[in-house]
Amino acid sequence: MMEVKTIKADEVKTKLANGETLFLIDVRENEEVREGMIPEAVHIRMGDIPGHLDQFNKETEYIIICKAGGRSHRVCEYLTAHGYKAVNMVGGMDDWNGETKPKQ
Structure with a gap:
């Protein structure tokens, strides 16, 4: 398995509380995000990521979120x-x- 950088949920919460700009991508399914997602997060379903690579910047660090990791x-x-x-x-x-906020 490829080595992947990790961050804990409470670290993300602290960074947001400190006013840091984070690029959060929630990759859960539509019905999951309706229950609530981190307000700063952008929803792109896991299966849609390959088709949305043009929205990503190689200089930016993205924090990827799902239900359990x-x-x-x-x-x-x-x-x-x-x-x-x-x-x-x-x-x-x-x-x-x-x-959290419900996804519209």
């Missing part, structure tokens, strides 16, 4: 293999205890 790990491997900087939020939304 498995799908986001695979997306990180994919993005890294294509020359992008991706960090897996380990534990996913299961470990998130910050604010």
Whole structure:
């Protein structure tokens, strides 16, 4: 398995609280994000990532989020293999205890 950088949910929450600009990508399915996602996150389903690579910048580090950390790990491997900087939020939304908003 490819080595993937990781970050914990509470570290993401702290960075956001400190005003850091983070690029969060939630790769869960539509019905999952309707229950709530991190307000700063952008929703791109895991299966749609390959078709959206033109929206990514190779100079930007992206934090990838799913429910528990498995799908986001695979997306990180994919993005890294294509020359992008991706960090897996380990534990996913299961470990998130910050604010959420329903996806419109």
